[in-house]
Amino acid sequence: MTANNHKIQEALNILKKTPLDSIDEHGQSPLMHAVQKNDLLLTAACLNAGFSPNQKNRDQLSPFIAAAANGFSDVFQLLLAYQPQVTQTNQFGGTALLPSSEKGYLKVVQAAIRAGVPVDHVNRLGWTALLEAVILGDGGFLYQEIILELLRAQADVTIADFSGKNALDYAEELHQTKVLAILKKPYSDGYADVRALLRAEKYFEALKQIAPLPDDTQKLFFLGYTFEMIKDYSASAFYYSEGLALDRQFAFYLANLENKRDNPEKALDYLDGGVRSTNSEFLRYHKTNFLRKLGRHEEAIEETDQLLDELPNRVDYLFHKANSLKSLGNTAAAIEVLSQAKVIMPQNPLFEEQMNRLMSKK
Structure with a gap:
């Protein structure tokens, strides 16, 4: 042995x-x-x-x-x-479908939908999985695929959050032109057969279907993604790297891939490179997710503060910051941050509940 x-x-x-x-x-x-x-x-x-x-x-x-x-x-x-x-929720009131849609985990999204996780469940921030994919996504190839899966499962495009905006409103506001076209339906781009094969986990057949398609960044994405699903991470990294030379959205795909390969520092390098070249709010936010997962809460707070400088009313950012402060043992500061979120969204009891929970532990 x-x-x-x-x-x-x-x-x-x-x-x-x-x-x-x-x-x-x-x-x-x-x-x-x-x-x-x-x-x-x-x-x-x-x-x-x-x-x-x-x-x-x-x-x-x-x-x-x-x-x-x-x-x-x-x-x-x-x-x-x-x-x-399958209807269970986390502290945000989100089912398994919401964080997977937010973070770009397409295979989990597909599995959750097949398992019957409710597609239009609304969390305690007023968001559905579709809203999270638009608001917290970048409108790139991966999030387009997640949105297509949600729509295929009959996700309701008209559901509005607490600000009164729906997925169409956010896609327009965020200049996600491809997502807007997908949401307005019908949508066709020549990859429908590839999607069906990937959904059925017929990866080698998908590679055969992808091969004759036009050479462009979308093809590089599908090649990288398909090899990632096969767990040939070297081939996946090759195609994602080819894509990165043409489009910064591939920094996110490479970061996720390096995270799978247990190379968190390299993953952060890709995110940092993307942030430096684009000042992307999307990449900065997902960098905070990586940092929190690694337990590097001081750095996560620093990045979150930069996001809050530009978007001070984002209560989800404040909630994440409070969680990092709590993890660092700074309960008083965490309560103060949650109180800011409560002022911004007084109709939402989530923040007061969290404050009360923290105060009971002091």
């Missing part, structure tokens, strides 16, 4: 003796730890031992939503086999 196999066997033996109600100081079960490590084997062992994909930690996050929010598509599909509550 190799050293690695010995460690796995040791972990499995410990798991067999662990009570099903066992949680750590953060309210996290062994299943949550396995999911957050993107460890398919240990996730399967935890599920087989009886740990629930629905059990939430102290931040109201379950293993099911955690897998979706991190884009762990294999783990997410494994969790689906154990019949989780």
Whole structure:
């Protein structure tokens, strides 16, 4: 038995003796730890031992939503086999479909839709998955695909958020011309057959279908994405890098790819390069997601403050900043930031609830 196999066997033996109600100081079960490590084997062992994909930690996050929010598509599909509550939500009131749509995890979006996660669920910020894909996306190829999947599932384009704006309004405001065309329907671009094959996970057939299509940045995206799904990350990086020479949206695809390859610093380098060349709010925001995931909350706060300098009324940015402050143990500052969000959106009880939760722990 190799050293690695010995460690796995040791972990499995410990798991067999662990009570099903066992949680750590953060309210996290062994299943949550396995999911957050993107460890398919240990996730399967935890599920087989009886740990629930629905059990939430102290931040109201379950293993099911955690897998979706991190884009762990294999783990997410494994969790689906154990019949989780597909309508469950996180602290934002979002189902698995909302964070995956926000962060560009197309394969998770497709799996969530197939599993019956409600497509028009509205979270506590007044956003649906479609609104998140438009507002927090960049209108590029990946988000176009997510929006097409949501529309295919009959997502309602007319649902408006608390500001009274719907997906069409935001696409126009953000100058997402391709997204606007998709939302107005009907839409055709020559990739319908490729999409159907990717949805069915027929990746090699998709590559054959892509080959004769015109050479352009969209083709480079589909080649990079398809090889990423096959887990040939070197080939994927080649096509995404070819795209990056022509269009800065590929910085995001390369960052996600390096994150999958467990190269977080290189992922951040791609995001930083994109920010330097475009001053992109989209890339800066997603950089904060990477930093928070890495536990680098001081840097995440610094980046979030730059976003708030330009968009001081974005309560979602304030909420993320408060979470980072809480993680750093600065409860008073976190409460102050949440109070700012409450002033901006007084009709939303989310911020006061979070403030009360933090004050009860002081």
